[in-house]
Every structure is written in C-alpha cells, then in structure tokens.
Amino acid sequence: MHPMTPAPFRVRSRRPVRADTVSLTLEPVEGPCPPFLPGQFTMIYARGVGEIPISISGRTRAGGYLQTIRAVGAVSRALCHARRGDLVGVRGPYGTAWDVPAAAGMDVVVAAGGLGLAALRPVVRELVAHRSRYGRISLIVGTRAPMTLLYPRDLARWSHAGIDVQVTVDHPDHAWQGPVGLVTRLVDRIVFEPRRTAAFVCGPEAMMCAVADDLVRRGVPAARIVLSLERNMKCGVGRCGHCQLGPLLLCLDGPVVSYERAARLLAVKEL
Amino acid sequence: MDVVVLQSLEPLIEALTSSGYTVVGPRVEDGAIRMAEISSGADLPAGVGDVQKPGRYRLTSGDDGMVFGFAASPDSAKRYTQPPRQTLVRVRDEAIEEVEQEAPRVALLGLRACDLAAVAVQDRVFAGGRHPDPAYLRRREALFLVAVNCAVPGGTCFCVSMGTGPKAVAGFDLAITELASPHRFLVETGSERGGEIVALIPHHPATSVDIDAAEEVSRTAASRMGRQVDTDGIQEWLPAAHDSPRWADVASRCLSCTNCTMVCPTCFCSTVEDVTDLTGQVTERSERWDSCFTLDFSEVSGSHVRSSGLARYRQWLTHKFATWYDQFGTSGCVGCGRCITWCPTGIDVTEELACIR
Ligand SMILES: Cc1cc2nc3c(=O)[nH]c(=O)nc-3n(C[C@H](O)[C@H](O)[C@H](O)COP(=O)(O)OP(=O)(O)OC[C@H]3O[C@@H](n4cnc5c(N)ncnc54)[C@H](O)[C@@H]3O)c2cc1C
Numbered sequence A: 001m002h003p004m005t006p007a008p009f010r011v012r013s014r015r016p017v018r019a020d021t022v023s024l025t026l027e028p029v030e031g032p033c034p035p036f037l038p039g040q041f042t043m044i045y046a047r048g049v050g051e052i053p054i055s056i057s058g059r060t061r062a063g064g065y066l067q068t069i070r071a072v073g074a075v076s077r078a079l080c081h082a083r084r085g086d087l088v089g090v091r092g093p094y095g096t097a098w099d100v101p102a103a104a105g106m107d108v109v110v111a112a113g114g115l116g117l118a119a120l121r122p123v124v125r126e127l128v129a130h131r132s133r134y135g136r137i138s139l140i141v142g143t144r145a146p147m148t149l150l151y152p153r154d155l156a157r158w159s160h161a162g163i164d165v166q167v168t169v170d171h172p173d174h175a176w177q178g179p180v181g182l183v184t185r186l187v188d189r190i191v192f193e194p195r196r197t198a199a200f201v202c203g204p205e206a207m208m209c210a211v212a213d214d215l216v217r218r219g220v221p222a223a224r225i226v227l228s229l230e231r232n233m234k235c236g237v238g239r240c241g242h243c244q245l246g247p248l249l250l251c252l253d254g255p256v257v258s259y260e261r262a263a264r265l266l267a268v269k270e271l
Numbered sequence B: 001m002d003v004v005v006l007q008s009l010e011p012l013i014e015a016l017t018s019s020g021y022t023v024v025g026p027r028v029e030d031g032a033i034r035m036a037e038i039s040s041g042a043d044l045p046a047g048v049g050d051v052q053k054p055g056r057y058r059l060t061s062g063d064d065g066m067v068f069g070f071a072a073s074p075d076s077a078k079r080y081t082q083p084p085r086q087t088l089v090r091v092r093d094e095a096i097e098e099v100e101q102e103a104p105r106v107a108l109l110g111l112r113a114c115d116l117a118a119v120a121v122q123d124r125v126f127a128g129g130r131h132p133d134p135a136y137l138r139r140r141e142a143l144f145l146v147a148v149n150c151a152v153p154g155g156t157c158f159c160v161s162m163g164t165g166p167k168a169v170a171g172f173d174l175a176i177t178e179l180a181s182p183h184r185f186l187v188e189t190g191s192e193r194g195g196e197i198v199a200l201i202p203h204h205p206a207t208s209v210d211i212d213a214a215e216e217v218s219r220t221a222a223s224r225m226g227r228q229v230d231t232d233g234i235q236e237w238l239p240a241a242h243d244s245p246r247w248a249d250v251a252s253r254c255l256s257c258t259n260c261t262m263v264c265p266t267c268f269c270s271t272v273e274d275v276t277d278l279t280g281q282v283t284e285r286s287e288r289w290d291s292c293f294t295l296d297f298s299e300v301s302g303s304h305v306r307s308s309g310l311a312r313y314r315q316w317l318t319h320k321f322a323t324w325y326d327q328f329g330t331s332g333c334v335g336c337g338r339c340i341t342w343c344p345t346g347i348d349v350t351e352e353l354a355c356i357r
C-alpha cells in the first residue's frame, strides 16, 4: 500500500469535551487497529477537506483510538463536526514515543499545557497502571479556564491512584479556588528528587521551554526531560518536508524529542 | 563494462523506441533546451550551446554539429521520478480507493552526471527510508537512463565540488561521451538492459584512442567548472552560522518566488490537496510540488514558524547543503547550478556560502 493512502475508519462515538474540542473514538472499517505507543500520532483525513496530525489519547475497549481534537481550522473543524458512523481516513501511528518504562525507579513529572494533555494521557495511564514501579508522580496541568480543563474525570481518578495532580488556570471563574497563572508556577509546588527524575512535557512551545528550563534549573538532566514538538505536517512519513526543525524531520525523529536535543534548536528563532 | 562506439544516435533512438520506450531528450523549445519527446536524432539540438550566469540563460548557435554541447537544462529527471502532481486516492461513497499511479516506460536521453546523482538522492528520499513508496519504485523501474558526459560545463556548474561529476560513473543504463573529428559517440553500458539495447544496434568496440579521447573530454570539463564550493565541514559550520549577517543581506535580494526549488532536481517537498467534483460525489486527493519559500509551508498554531524571508532562505540553503545529511545521509545539492541560473535576481548559492563561511 502507498504510504499516503489512508485506511477507512468509522467514527464510533463523539463527545464534546469543551466548547471547541471534541473527543472521537475511531475504529477501522476492517481488521485490527495497529498498536501505538504514548506520544505517537495519526494523520486523520476528513473527506474533501484535508488531513492533520492528531495525537492518540487512548485505546477503546473495542481496540479503536481515542483522539481529542480542537477546532482551529478547516480540517479540525470538519473532524469536530463528524457524526457517529461517518467515514474518516487514518494513517499511522507515526512518530517517536515517550519511553515511560525507562522512568521506572525514578520520580516522574508530567507537565501539560492546554491540549498537551491529550498527547500525555497515555503516559499517565501507563504510569497509573504500574504505579508501584515509580517514585513520586506529579501531574501539573495548565489550562485557560476551569471550563476548558480536559478529562476532569480522569484527573480525579488519577489523583486517587496516587498521583499528585495540580491544575492552574489563566482565567479563574467565581468557583475556582486553585492556583492562577502559568503552569511553571506549579513546578515549585511539587516534590521530586531532581537527579532521579524523568519529565514528560507537552503543550505550547513557549510553555514547554519554560517548564523544561525550570526543571533544568532545579537539577533535572535535560536528557531526561522529553517534549512533544509541533510543526506543520502534511505526510507523517518523511516525504513532504514540512515538519523540519533543523536536522530533524519531526514526523520521524519526533514529535517526542529530549530537551537535550531540542533546546539548541528551539533557541534559534524561526528555525 | 562494455564500451562501444556509434557513428550516429539514430539507431539507439530507434532501438529504444522499438523496445517500448518513449524517448525524452534535449530539444530547443521556448528559447531553452527542454526535456521533451524526440522521435529522431534530427530533433537533437545540433550546434546549440548555452550561456549560463546568475539570473541569465541564453542559447548560442554554432556549426560544430555537436548535439550535447550545452549544460543543465531547466528540466531534470524530477518531472519523471516525482511528477509535479500525482493523484493519491479517490474517495467515493464509502470507499477510499488508492489510485494506481502511472509508471510510463520512458528513456531519458541526455541526463548529466549531476542529474544521475539527483536521482540517487530522490531514491533515498522516496524509497530509502521506513516508508518506501511503491509507486515511486515502479516509476523508477520504468525509466531507462541514458547519461551524457558533459563536455562543456555551464557557467553556474559546480559538480566537481559536490563530487557528483562531470563524468557519470554509476546509476545509468547507458552513458554517452560525444567525440569530435570524426564525430562519434562512445557508449558505456551500465546495466543488463543497457547491454540489451546496445546489442540491437550496429556498433564497433571502442579502441584505446576512443577511450582516451573520452577521458580527455571529462578531464577538460572538470577543469572548466563555472563555480566552486568548499564543502569541508559544511554539515557543522553552516547550521552553526544561523545568525550570520549574510542571511539578512541575501533575504533582501530574494523574492521568495520559489524558482530555485522548482528547478532543483532534488527538492522534493510537497503538499496535498483535495478536489471534489461538481456533484460532490467523488473526491480526488493529490500530492503536488510545494516549496519551503511559501509562507504557509510552516503554518502552525495560528502563526508561521518561518514568517520572514530570511528564515525561509536560511532553511532552504541550510537544508540543501547541511541538514540533508542528517535526514538522508547525503548532500541535498548535486552542483547542477540550476538554482543560480534561474534565480530572477541572480542569487548564487556558491557566493552566499563563501560569504557565510
Ligand atoms: C504531532 C502532532 C500532534 C497533534 N495532536 C493534536 C491533538 O491531539 N489534538 C489537536 O486538536 N491538535 C493536535 N495537533 C495540532 C493539529 O494538527 C492542528 O491543529 C491542525 O493541523 C490544524 O489544521 P486545520 O486544518 O484544522 O487548521 P488550518 O486550516 O491548518 O489552520 C487554521 C488556523 O488555525 C491555526 N492553527 C493551526 N494549528 C493550530 C494549533 N495547533 N493551535 C491553534 N491554532 C492552530 C492556523 O494557523 C490557522 O490560523 C497536533 C499536531 C502535531 C504536529
């Protein structure tokens, strides 16, 4: 099969998760759904509109993909409007993954900004599934407003499973009693042994760099701070050239990249 | 490797045609030497030469009767390895059908050593990685490559610096060196199917005089390069020079017109487009050439990563000469000089690199 040919999938369910964001579950029309690793993405095709990279946020009981999509443009809007039973195309999974088992025996910091939690959800689920293998686990989440928080039920469940979950918002409402401001402020509120800590970070680029710099300052080695980078992607398979970040083709060499590798590249403006 | 001598190319063109190939070779069209279908040796540009300079291309005519007395054409093999537009899938009702891409049997006559190197680069991009493209491989398999060793390099050529020419050493089915007084063609066989074509046509074995004469052609060509680049350590020093003041200088001359990427035989970037027919029933999705010089190439998160022309020029040049190695294990530039000749403002990559260094 040609690497650009999408496999037919059907929208199995559609659930709005906040005003502009929808979680879809997608199942292949035929055959099994290929396995994925935390951090990998698929290219989802909306017929007649286009195809975009979307992280895989989980697996359904029937073996499909859970994917959370924010409507920001033509394709994401079309996918957010997809109805149960609609046909979409899916290619992948593609890209590098977060190596969660490698953090065994260490403290773990998971830092999510906005939609970044969609990509990190499989990381947290993996940590929760093997809770005893890890030291202290902290999940810090930054979101625009209390109403835009993703997966609140999951967060509550993870909190019960022994994870220190902390949320900060940019714009609090009347009921909000938690912290306000950037997610970097939460880095000071969590407990970890820097030299023995692994960090998984996803969110807007500026947020990731700020969190990573804070962690480095606290003594976490840059090689153990691993980000997920976002660039324009038209193919996902190393042939369209759009996802370049210096020497990296982020669809193949990323999106998951260590801060040790990424810091130097992200520091160059407009690379 | 068999080496033979032909008195004329007519029988070669006939043999290729009778073997089922459409022969595409150099032809004068629109004031340039284009790659177009040829039906006989008379279509070849006898006596035509070219003058190539930054931002300039002009044909000359003479009466030496040489049919390959010019350098790189604005066309390259890219049109055939990676056609400008390819339909990928057709979506109708509830089905996504893969469209069988054409793989025409074409004999490309007159590719230069740099062009062969460019095909090898494209092989790595489209077939050398984790997601090989079966349609590309079929197209490649259906191409018969007839190289011509350059006698007269263009004013913008620098294949010697890039280690790709001027003599074709691999990657061809047949390689021709055109020899003068008497006018004849030395033909080297580079593949089994190349040998099968030679077997179909009248020829005699090359003598040591012919072989020496051909070597002299390539030696002379190598000494007449229009330009040069010092590639020593370029994979390190070019990306490290991301804040060179020269980038702003070249950006002030670059129009972001995309010409350089369109004529470059290795530039492979593409985008994908959907077109739905008027009934709304059938959607065709196709891949077409794109260029890193366009603004929306790097669109992400409500903005553009490379919003300035400076960043786009820097991306292009750095990718071609340095980061291509990281991604594909080879230089992205083969030294053909096309981007220099066809840049409307005459930006010369060799000069820019010398200034940035
Ligand atoms: C590896 C990877 C994983 C991703 N995972 C997810 C995911 O799980 N969920 C998800 O919703 N998105 C995800 N994205 C981002 C998503 O791919 C883009 O939002 C999408 O490509 C936008 O396409 P569009 O056609 O809808 O918008 P376009 O028509 O391309 O753009 C429309 C407008 O939206 C802007 N825009 C484009 N992307 C974004 C963005 N990310 N944020 C804000 N504005 C944007 C554009 O600049 C433009 O102004 C991921 C991206 C990558 C590279």
Ligand code: SF4
Residues within 6 Å of the ligand: B260, B263, B264, B265, B266, B267, B320, B332, B333, B334, B335, B336, B337, B338, B339, B340, B349
């Ligand atoms: S960058 Fe210029 S000289 Fe190099 S291969 Fe491309 S067109 Fe030819």
Ligand code: SF4
Residues within 6 Å of the ligand: B253, B254, B255, B256, B257, B258, B259, B260, B261, B293, B339, B342, B343, B344, B345, B346, B347
């Ligand atoms: S370098 Fe020249 S050919 Fe290339 S985009 Fe700029 S102006 Fe156009």
Ligand code: FES
Residues within 6 Å of the ligand: A232, A233, A234, A235, A236, A237, A238, A239, A240, A241, A242, A243, A244, A249, A250, A251, A252
């Ligand atoms: S998305 Fe096309 S090369 Fe990476």
